[in-house]
Every structure is written in C-alpha cells, then in structure tokens.
Amino acid sequence: MNKPEDLLRSDAARRLLDGYQPPPGVEDEMLRDDGTLRPIWASMLRHLAQQSPEVLAQRFARGEQYLHDTGVYFRQYTKDGSTERDWPLSHVPVLIHDTEWQGLADGLRQRADLLEQVMADLYGEGRLVRDGLLPAELVARNPEWLRPMVGVKPRSGHHLHFLAFEVGRSPDGSWMVLGDRAQAPSGSGFALENRVATGRTFPELFAESNVHRLAGFFRQFRDALNGLRGDGEGRVGILTPGQHVDTYYEHAYIARYLGFLLLEAGELAVDRGRLTVRTINGAVPLDVLWRRLDSNSADPLELDEASAIGTPGLVSALRSGGLCMVNALGSGVMETRAFLAFLPRIAERLLDAPLALPNIATWWCGQQKERAYVLDHLDRMLIGPAYSTGLPFDSESPTVLGGQFRRNSEQPVRDWIAQDGRNLVGQEAVTLSTTPAMIDGKLQPRPMVLRVFAARTPEGWAIMPGGYARIGRTIEPTALAMQAGGSVADVWVMSDEPVQAETLHPASDAAFSRKFPVLLPARSADNLYWLGRYVERSETAVRLLRAYHRRLEAYGPDALPLTDRIAAHLETFGLDVDEPLPAGLLALLEQSRGCASKVRDRFSTDGWNALADLAATARRMRGSVEPGADAVQVMGILLRKIAGYSGLVHENMFRFDGWRFLTIGRALERADQTAALLTAFADPDAPEGGFDLAVELGDSVMTHRRRYTVETNRATVIDLLALDADNPRSVFFQVNIVKDEEDKLARNRGAARSSPVARQVLPLWTALSVAEPADLSTARLVDIRSELSAISDALTARYLS
Numbered sequence: 011m012n013k014p015e016d017l018l019r020s021d022a023a024r025r026l027l028d029g030y031q032p033p034p035g036v037e038d039e040m041l042r043d044d045g046t047l048r049p050i051w052a053s054m055l056r057h058l059a060q061q062s063p064e065v066l067a068q069r070f071a072r073g074e075q076y077l078h079d080t081g082v083y084f085r086q087y088t089k090d091g092s093t094e095r096d097w098p099l100s101h102v103p104v105l106i107h108d109t110e111w112q113g114l115a116d117g118l119r120q121r122a123d124l125l126e127q128v129m130a131d132l133y134g135e136g137r138l139v140r141d142g143l144l145p146a147e148l149v150a151r152n153p154e155w156l157r158p159m160v161g162v163k164p165r166s167g168h169h170l171h172f173l174a175f176e177v178g179r180s181p182d183g184s185w186m187v188l189g190d191r192a193q194a195p196s197g198s199g200f201a202l203e204n205r206v207a208t209g210r211t212f213p214e215l216f217a218e219s220n221v222h223r224l225a226g227f228f229r230q231f232r233d234a235l236n237g238l239r240g241d242g243e244g245r246v247g248i249l250t251p252g253q254h255v256d257t258y259y260e261h262a263y264i265a266r267y268l269g270f271l272l273l274e275a276g277e278l279a280v281d282r283g284r285l286t287v288r289t290i291n292g293a294v295p296l297d298v299l300w301r302r303l304d305s306n307s308a309d310p311l312e313l314d315e316a317s318a319i320g321t322p323g324l325v326s327a328l329r330s331g332g333l334c335m336v337n338a339l340g341s342g343v344m345e346t347r348a349f350l351a352f353l354p355r356i357a358e359r360l361l362d363a364p365l366a367l368p369n370i371a372t373w374w375c376g377q378q379k380e381r382a383y384v385l386d387h388l389d390r391m392l393i394g395p396a397y398s399t400g401l402p403f404d405s406e407s408p409t410v411l412g413g414q415f416r417r418n419s420e421q422p423v424r425d426w427i428a429q430d431g432r433n434l435v436g437q438e439a440v441t442l443s444t445t446p447a448m449i450d451g452k453l454q455p456r457p458m459v460l461r462v463f464a465a466r467t468p469e470g471w472a473i474m475p476g477g478y479a480r481i482g483r484t485i486e487p488t489a490l491a492m493q494a495g496g497s498v499a500d501v502w503v504m505s506d507e508p509v510q511a512e513t514l515h516p517a518s519d520a521a522f523s524r525k526f527p528v529l530l531p532a533r534s535a536d537n538l539y540w541l542g543r544y545v546e547r548s549e550t551a552v553r554l555l556r557a558y559h560r561r562l563e564a565y566g567p568d569a570l571p572l573t574d575r576i577a578a579h580l581e582t583f584g585l586d587v588d589e590p591l592p593a594g595l596l597a598l599l600e601q602s603r604g605c606a607s608k609v610r611d612r613f614s615t616d617g618w619n620a621l622a623d624l625a626a627t628a629r630r631m632r633g634s635v636e637p638g639a640d641a642v643q644v645m646g647i648l649l650r651k652i653a654g655y656s657g658l659v660h661e662n663m664f665r666f667d668g669w670r671f672l673t674i675g676r677a678l679e680r681a682d683q684t685a686a687l688l689t690a691f692a693d694p695d696a697p698e699g700g701f702d703l704a705v706e707l708g709d710s711v712m713t714h715r716r717r718y719t720v721e722t723n724r725a726t727v728i729d730l731l732a733l734d735a736d737n738p739r740s741v742f743f744q745v746n747i748v749k750d751e752e753d754k755l756a757r758n759r760g761a762a763r764s765s766p767v768a769r770q771v772l773p774l775w776t777a778l779s780v781a782e783p784a785d786l787s788t789a790r791l792v793d794i795r796s797e798l799s800a801i802s803d804a805l806t807a808r809y810l811s
Contacts (some may be wrong), residue, residue, distance in 0.1 A: 023055055027452070033444075050504060054105060074296060080081060097200075101499075104460070106501065107503075115462075122464045148346070148349075152346055158313065162325075171234070187367050188369075189347070190344055190345055192294075198228075199259075202263070214678055223511065227472055237276055240659060244298070247271040247298070280322070290810070291759050301335055312325040353369060404617065450628070456482045482496055483497070511656075538669075542679065545621075545652065545656070550707075570697065575697050579687075590636060596632065606621050623651060684739060688704060701722035701724065748773050766802045767801065
C-alpha cells in the first residue's frame, strides 16, 4: 500500500471512506475531483486505517482528556445565559503542504502590509477618501473609526502588530480571503492547545510527518513585543476584558506562555502621560499593552463613556507617546466588510501590485451601477453584515438582511436596494472546501475555513505555520460556528524534509540566568488572598454540616440542644440545615472557583482541576443527598476533595508572592473560623457536648487524647485550639504563619521598618504567645476576631488597593 491508489483500495480504507462524498463542484482537501487521494494525506489515512475502532477511540479520548485537564473551554450562549463547554476538537487535522502554504503566507504578508497602510491613511492624511478610493460615508459613519485617534502616531511607528485572516478555498482550489481581523484577533492560543491535543492523539504520526512547529512564531512575536519597550524598565501586559468573555482562557494561557502580565483595566492608571499597573509593590510603568478588548471600550473619557472595562486617560497616554498599543485603538475599522470591495483598487494604488490573494466577491451598493448589479444577481448573493454560511467571525452581528428576506420574499429587499439601499454591502455566496472529519467511526467531508495569524517582527510579518480550522457540524456550511455545534481542528503544514525543532526558550547549552518572579498585580494578589479564604471557609462549613448530620443521625432533630446551636452557627455562613447539601455551600465553592478563574495565568492546572472537580461533585450530589448518614458520607467525600486540592496547591506551588497571599488568606480565615467555633462551642454556657464538638471540628480528637489526661474541658480545648504553637488548627499557629509570610512580603518590598500590617500582627502574636487558657474568655475571643479583621484590612490597604 505504498501508492495512494493502492491505499484507497484496501479494505480498512474503504471502511473509513464508506459514504465519503463531497458535494458536486466543491474542492476537497483529501480527494481530488477524480476521487484519487492527494499524496499528502496518504500517511494520515494509512495511520487511521491501521487502527481498530477501539484504539482510535482511545487515542481521541487522550486528546480530549488533555484539553479537559488543561481546562480549555468555550462559552456556550443561550437565551438563559452562558455556560462553559468542553473544547470541541475535531481530531483529524487539516493537512497542507508547505510549498502551498508558502504561497498563502506570502499573500497574507502582502495583505498585512496593505492593511497597515490603509490604517495609517485613515488616521493620518486621509488620501484614500480624498482621492475617491474609499467613500467618505463608509469611514465617517463607521462606529469603529475613532475620531479621537486621528493624528495620533503610534510610538512603534506601526498601527498593526497582530492580525488574523479568515481564508477558504474557492471551487477551483485557490485560496481567497473571507475576512480580516484587526481589532483584537483571537484564537492563536487555542491553536497551540489544538496542536498539543492533536499531537497526543497521533504522537507517532506527528513525529514522523515533518510538521512545522508553532513555538517559533510565538518566540518571534514575544521578542518583538519586548523590543518595543522604551527604556527597558517598562513591562509588557495583555489587557483582557475579564473572565466572562469567551476568550478569557486564551488570554490567560497566552500570558502564562509568553511570560507577560495579564491585566484588567481596573488595575491600570495613567500618571503624567504614562500607563502604570498597580502591583503589590506600588505602581509600575507599562510600555507595551497587547489589547484584547474592543477599542471603543478602552477609555471612558474619550471613547465610550459607558464602558466599565476601560482605563481613563489611555488615549492621552498614546498621544504623549508613553505607550505602545497592540493593535492601535481604532483598528476595528479594518474589519469593515465593505472595505473588501475597495481593497483591490487600493492595492494597485498603494502597493503598485494586484492583491495576491483575492477577496470574497464584494460590492458596495453606494452607486446606481453597483445596486443594479446586486439586483440582477440577488439569487446568488448575500445581503448584510454576515455570511449565510455562518462563518464564525468575532463580534459579528447575528442579523442578516438577506436571510430574513429570503425566508419570506425577495421583492421587498429588491425594492429597498433600488430605492434606499445605498450603504448596503453585497457579497457572493461562498462555496467552502471540505476536509475529513471523523464522524461515528468514519471519515466524512465537512466544510472548513481557516484562521491564519500574522505577527509583526523587526524582520517583517511572520505567519504562523498552521493556525486552526473551523469545521462544520454537518455538510451544510451553516453549522461552522461552535455555537451552532461546529468544531475546531489543528492545521499541519507538512514538509518533505525534516523541519527544525522550535522552542520558546534559548538552547539548553546557553548560559542561564535566574530571573526574579514576575511582578504580582494587586488584582491577582487580591484574588489569591480571597481564594485562600473562601476555600478555608468552605472546609469549615463542610465540617460543621458533617457534625450536624452525625448528631441528627444519632439523636434525631430535637434530641440535643447542641444541634440547634450548630444550625444557628451554620446560618452565619448562609447555610440552611433543612437542605442536606445547602445551596449556600455551592455558592461558597463557586466563589472559590471564581477567584481562581481570575488568576488562571498564575494558578496550577492541577489545582484548578481539583477545585473544579470539587465544585462539580457538590453540584452533582446536591439533588440526591438525604439527611443523616447519607449527608455525613457526602461531606466526607467533599472534605477529602478539599484536602486533595490543598495538598496540590500548598505542596507544589512555588513560594513566590502569590503563594504568600494565598497562604495568608487561608491562615487568617482558619484563625477566624477557629476563634468563632470556640466562641460558640467552648463558651461556659454552651450546650452539653460543645467541647467535644469543638475538638472534632478542629480535627484534633486524636491529639487531644494523647496530649491530655483528662476529658475535654474548656481549658484543654482553648489550649489545643487557640494557643498550641504546634497544632495547625490553632489560632496561634495561623497567626504565626501570617506574621512570617507578611515579614517576607515586606522584605521583598525593601521595607526598612515594620510595615503597618506587622504592627497589627505583632501585638496579637505576642499576646497569644504568653496567654494561658484562662485568659481567653469568650469576650476575649470576640476581640481576637476583631483583631484578625483589622489585620486583613491593613493587608488590603498596603498591598491590594
């Protein structure tokens, strides 16, 4: 089976290809028009044919497990809101020979240069409008053309640094551009994750297929951004709208991968024309900002005043030359669909050459001649801002005028175009090529569109050797978007010769230098701090619920006054004991997960998965838990999962400043919760059994038996849970942790004297270190809780605000 035609005749290949039939007149990536196999697909088809269905299923599951474990997701939007869904990987990659890819890349480099020149003109001299190459109304009425940015020259000398292009094949097999992405192009991080997942699905095949690597592209762009820093002291940051956008995972992933700060607008400020980021060590200048939010939202002072995710004064920082923005504000205008109609003429004027890659056929119906053409060809044209093929361009309006009229009658749209439709964009329907996708154990042709990325470097535009493909759910091209059930696939650019191994780092034999950990933004520190507090609070709540249901099982709901005291204490957490697994506990776990999600660029994957599994387990069990013994068992399961999470994070996490805030949050919360438990259950007037309950909640039953020769009493309980320096559940033990970790934070900040936080901690630490159990009355325990709260306030004021 060395020849492609022999391979197609094999029984295994026939089983895979049974029913594989691209639509008439559609180019297919794997099969030629005459049904013969393209040579580049021979190794992939042979590899698939050699695997049993069971082995293939295991291999596909391996790739999916990687994506699940890494936490890759997309956000599914419905009328009821949005939910996180598993990343929909189409396991079979798209294969393209590097000779063909080079031609595509050359065409995209030319197009990137053209877009840069158009952008410079729109915010500069305006010759394209003046000379009639662009209609004035198409620019002036465009909401993405930002008047405050006119005349603002980028500090780097360029408006565009990172672009994406939607490309597809025409029926004759040639490439065409379906759309340009210049606002805040997404997907490059997902392309990396697709590559890793697909590489794990086909490890042997990938190793022997001479696939061009992606790391070199990112290394070039990382180095280019670092090279844009002015005096070398400023940092590079990635500006994200926040965790609720569907591309947030990618923002966090790219920030972690490239070693840049992941920032939100609220932690940025403009000071004397320079952008700064608020860190735990004070304000630090930013020289380069890779923007991942829409331009209009970036500055509520000069752009959209309603924006809640912008930084006041950002435009002024750009005017003063104190910041390099990637891409420049206002670059969303380059995504205007109608521009496609004018780019061929503009290319001839600005580049003195035709477009190497044609656009999808587009008309601007601003003149009678163009309107007549659209009317004559309406039966094969699309009307409106989006394709009826459902191509999933970012930020596209879901309304398609042509689609609406076609469902009823074409005559209304004909009348509208003829009379008032001067600003309408007309485009011919797209026939997309198909590529193999594994559907129910067989290869099936599915429509495909590629997203390809370009990054500006000192040597010119670098094109990612691959990208990712959108794959349709069905043979109909309307199901390409993930929201419609579509999937994504890796793109292998393959060579006949061995390719160079690429990495993000210098060669292993190069001299190394040890770098200090990256700066910790105050927002990240705050989320790590509260992550520690919320998880510890959740653990205390679970222990209380388990204790309650143990006594409920043994004595019934009314047998012990102690159960009423436990129920009252649970109410302080917002937990209702009438619910065996209260909704309030799920809320606590979601608060923990919410904090972790905001620091995905700094949080371990294993820790994230453990926390997500904890929350998912609680949600899954909530509807079936019964009071009593069943609830006791469920709380035990949740406690073990919390312990697993804590072990992963606190034993494996590098001891950098972020870990210190996580640890301080956990310690302050445990100290406060223990003091609260002692106040409620070690009070002289507490119901019978309170002392034993306090020791049980403090997970110190065995220790108490070994340490004391008497039964539990108030003195032994206070000594063990409040004052014991060796008991990790005691108040003093936790205050000691806070003292030590805050001292290290202060030293890292270069403090010459005790910090305001230390001045709050030291009196409490001293008092506990010399106290006797009799000194800690219930009133004194209440005061200790107030002192712990004051420490938290001081910490927030010094580092987090």
